[in-house]
Amino acid sequence: MTLSDLVHQTGEWLRGSGPHGEIVMSARVRLARNLSQAPFPQWATPPQRAEVLKRAVEGVNGSAFLKGSMVLELKGLSELDRLFLVERHLISREHATGGFSGAASASGSHATANSTDSRAVVVSDREIVSLMVNEEDHLRLQVLQSGFNLQEAWVILNRMEEELERKLPYAFSAEWGYLTACPTNVGTGMRASTMLHLPCLVMTKQINRVLHAITKLGLTARGLYGEGTEATGNFFQLSNQVSLGISEEEILDNLERLIKQVIEQEEAARKALLNQSREALEDRIWRAYGTLKSAHLITSNETVELLSLVRLGVDLGVIPTLERGRVNQLFIQTQPAHLQKLEGRPLNPSERDARRAKLLRDSL
Amino acid sequence: MTLSDLVHQTGEWLRGSGPHGEIVMSARVRLARNLSQAPFPQWATPPQRAEVLKRAVEGVNGSAFLKGSMVLELKGLSELDRLFLVERHLISREHATGGFSGAASASGSHATANSTDSRAVVVSDREIVSLMVNEEDHLRLQVLQSGFNLQEAWVILNRMEEELERKLPYAFSAEWGYLTACPTNVGTGMRASTMLHLPCLVMTKQINRVLHAITKLGLTARGLYGEGTEATGNFFQLSNQVSLGISEEEILDNLERLIKQVIEQEEAARKALLNQSREALEDRIWRAYGTLKSAHLITSNETVELLSLVRLGVDLGVIPTLERGRVNQLFIQTQPAHLQKLEGRPLNPSERDARRAKLLRDSL
Numbered sequence: 133m134t135l136s137d138l139v140h141q142t143g144e145w146l147r148g149s150g151p152h153g154e155i156v157m158s159a160r161v162r163l164a165r166n167l168s169q170a171p172f173p174q175w176a177t178p179p180q181r182a183e184v185l186k187r188a189v190e191g192v193n194g195s196a197f198l199k200g201s202m203v204l205e206l207k208g209l210s211e212l213d214r215l216f217l218v219e220r221h222l223i224s225r226e227h228a229t230g231g232f233s234g235a236a237s238a239s240g241s242h243a244t245a246n247s248t249d250s251r252a253v254v255v256s257d258r259e260i261v262s263l264m265v266n267e268e269d270h271l272r273l274q275v276l277q278s279g280f281n282l283q284e285a286w287v288i289l290n291r292m293e294e295e296l297e298r299k300l301p302y303a304f305s306a307e308w309g310y311l312t313a314c315p316t317n318v319g320t321g322m323r324a325s326t327m328l329h330l331p332c333l334v335m336t337k338q339i340n341r342v343l344h345a346i347t348k349l350g351l352t353a354r355g356l357y358g359e360g361t362e363a364t365g366n367f368f369q370l371s372n373q374v375s376l377g378i379s380e381e382e383i384l385d386n387l388e389r390l391i392k393q394v395i396e397q398e399e400a401a402r403k404a405l406l407n408q409s410r411e412a413l414e415d416r417i418w419r420a421y422g423t424l425k426s427a428h429l430i431t432s433n434e435t436v437e438l439l440s441l442v443r444l445g446v447d448l449g450v451i452p453t454l455e456r457g458r459v460n461q462l463f464i465q466t467q468p469a470h471l472q473k474l475e476g477r478p479l480n481p482s483e484r485d486a487r488r489a490k491l492l493r494d495s496l
Numbered sequence: 497m498t499l500s501d502l503v504h505q506t507g508e509w510l511r512g513s514g515p516h517g518e519i520v521m522s523a524r525v526r527l528a529r530n531l532s533q534a535p536f537p538q539w540a541t542p543p544q545r546a547e548v549l550k551r552a553v554e555g556v557n558g559s560a561f562l563k564g565s566m567v568l569e570l571k572g573l574s575e576l577d578r579l580f581l582v583e584r585h586l587i588s589r590e591h592a593t594g595g596f597s598g599a600a601s602a603s604g605s606h607a608t609a610n611s612t613d614s615r616a617v618v619v620s621d622r623e624i625v626s627l628m629v630n631e632e633d634h635l636r637l638q639v640l641q642s643g644f645n646l647q648e649a650w651v652i653l654n655r656m657e658e659e660l661e662r663k664l665p666y667a668f669s670a671e672w673g674y675l676t677a678c679p680t681n682v683g684t685g686m687r688a689s690t691m692l693h694l695p696c697l698v699m700t701k702q703i704n705r706v707l708h709a710i711t712k713l714g715l716t717a718r719g720l721y722g723e724g725t726e727a728t729g730n731f732f733q734l735s736n737q738v739s740l741g742i743s744e745e746e747i748l749d750n751l752e753r754l755i756k757q758v759i760e761q762e763e764a765a766r767k768a769l770l771n772q773s774r775e776a777l778e779d780r781i782w783r784a785y786g787t788l789k790s791a792h793l794i795t796s797n798e799t800v801e802l803l804s805l806v807r808l809g810v811d812l813g814v815i816p817t818l819e820r821g822r823v824n825q826l827f828i829q830t831q832p833a834h835l836q837k838l839e840g841r842p843l844n845p846s847e848r849d850a851r852r853a854k855l856l857r858d859s860l
Contacts, residue, residue, distance in 0.1 A: 411792060411846075415792035419792075421790055422791070423787060426783055426789075427779055427783050428775060430779075489779070
């Protein structure tokens with residue numbers, strides 16, 4: 133498998149199936165792990181980082197689960213290909229640009245700020261599993277699932293983590309748990325999140341109240357592309373804040389319980405809107421569909437906003453001819469790097485707006 | 497023929513053909529005439545107004561040209577039917593409500609302000625000719641033609657006026673010409689106008705300059721529904737200001753000459769926009785089309801604005817599947833009274849928005 137094979141493939145997490153698929157786009161669990169006896173990436177010398185990558189690849193090849201996965205060294209990838217991987221949620225923005233996120237961007241660093249040296253990503257079949265090497269931590273293991281499937285994601289992730297451990301002894305403290313470059317990840321090294329589509333909580337202006345309550349109860353809310361990104365398209369990524377002093381199962385149970393409440397509130401908002409102003413809601417949905425089907429120039433932002441309404445239309449049965457998975461896929465395929473990979477050549481922003489509009493017209 | 501027969505009929509002036517049909521929606525010429533020996537409508541007693549109506553109907557029946565036309569007394573029509581006639585440009589708003597426009601709304605009136613007593617309209621086959629009785633003047637004769645057909649309209653109107661004169665001696669002064677209720681119409685009693693569609697002069701922000709110049713040269717600019725109405729849908733009704741001290745032919749020649757210049761400027765603006773930003777223009781046109789084809793609730797105003805872009809799309813060949821005449825017809829059929837006549841019952845505003853959206857979806 134090569135990177136280009138991904139272009140026409142739909143990642144597992146975009147299928148649109150799974151529990152509560154009409155509200156929960158995807159569930160994601162990731163673990164931060166570091167190899168013992170090796171400095172964290174930002175404090176490592178280039179040879180030390182290269183050694184970590186070498187050992188990580190050996191670990192991957194020795195894992196029954198990850199065997200045959202695609203290993204991509206970022207240094208060998210164009211800027212476009214790296215952005216493509218970000219858009220697919222396979223690597224972080226920081227990994228793509230060679231920067232470091234979080235508290236790890238401190239002094240004493242050996243690596244230059246923009247180094248993509250010895251950075252890599254391992255992508256499994258159907259993009260269920262990805263593993264970033266030499267991001268903020270030596271290893272960032274992630275499992276993405278479609279729908280509200282946190283437990284299933286955790287089962288897969290857990291198995292993979294154990295397999296890797298046989299070859300790669302992790303930095304672990306009996307007192308603190310797994311050690312990580314940034315103290316916010318110490319302990320379990322776990323971050324679990326769900327991507328929720330909450331258009332009706334936004335329309336009924338309840339979203340701020342809900343997010344405020346959720347934050348008070350220990351969750352973090354982010355946008356479609358993680359930390360620091362805005363909530364476009366009514367998508368909200370909710371994740372646990374704390375990874376220390378609590379077990380993995382407790383993190384997941386707590387998150388699941390709170391997310392369920394958010395789901396119920398979105399369901400109630402959908403019902404209320406349908407009861408009180410079905411015509412106006414259907415009008416908004418069909419207008420969004422009509423614009424996507426007709427525009428000849430359209431920006432990425434407008435596309436996400438309109439696709440959000442179309443996804444709601446599909447989920448409410450207003451647009452019966454369209455499949456949720458297809459709409460999910462369009463969210464990703466209309467992103468800048470995806471458009472350019474589909475076209476097979478670099479496109480300037482206005483060429484992208486035209487190409488994006490054509491893709492949408494042809495697809496809807 | 498009855499009023500209901502008009503509902504599914506397309507008036508001659510909406511056909512979308514005729515010279516410069518891509519810019520000139522219609523040409524209209526009207527003459528104000530009053531019967532000699534009878535006071536102007538606003539100063540007439542009810543019996544005097546009734547007598548004028550009786551004589552006017554005799555005149556119509558004696559005219560070869562108008563024989564068989566529909567004669568509608570406004571008193572016998574519902575408010576809806578009267579609005580329907582306004583929307584079709586067959587009668588004025590003042591005629592529909594029983595008011596008086598212009599300087600005639602002075603003191604000394606015998607008629608009550610809202611009287612529709614003895615008011616009528618005569619409508620010929622295909623709505624080419626209409627004749628208002630007891631509006632501001634005893635007779636207001638109008639001919640509407642599709643496209644830039646002022647001369648043709650004038651030939652028809654002239655013939656009709658002469659035919660009527662045989663039975664109905666007009667109030668005429670050798671010094672002033674035809675006498676009218678409002679001094680602005682004295683002389684020829686003629687008002688000639690064209691309805692121009694000028695979307696690209698609006699888009700390129702040249703419209704104010706053009707209208708300013710036109711006004712200085714003796715023309716008046718009005719909106720889609722005449723005096724006091726705003727220019728919605730990029731439609732501008734340009735007409736002569738002066739009717740006194742100048743012959744009918746001079747009025748028409750002067751108007752034609754100036755309108756030709758406006759047409760040329762709109763043509764230049766269209767060419768420039770196509771050259772400089774074809775993609776953006778096509779995008780606006782297709783989005784308008786997409787919204788009209790998808791909306792489930794739409795106001796009359798938004799409809800006119802979007803249909804304006806669709807008409808431009810048809811005229812530029814961007815939307816090749818649609819006929820100009822059909823778009824013209826939709827401008828009228830989506831008006832409130834037309835919707836209710838089509839539906840066969842009164843509709844409240846939000847019912848109209850839904851019915852209008854359905855009509856547009858079904859038609860486009």
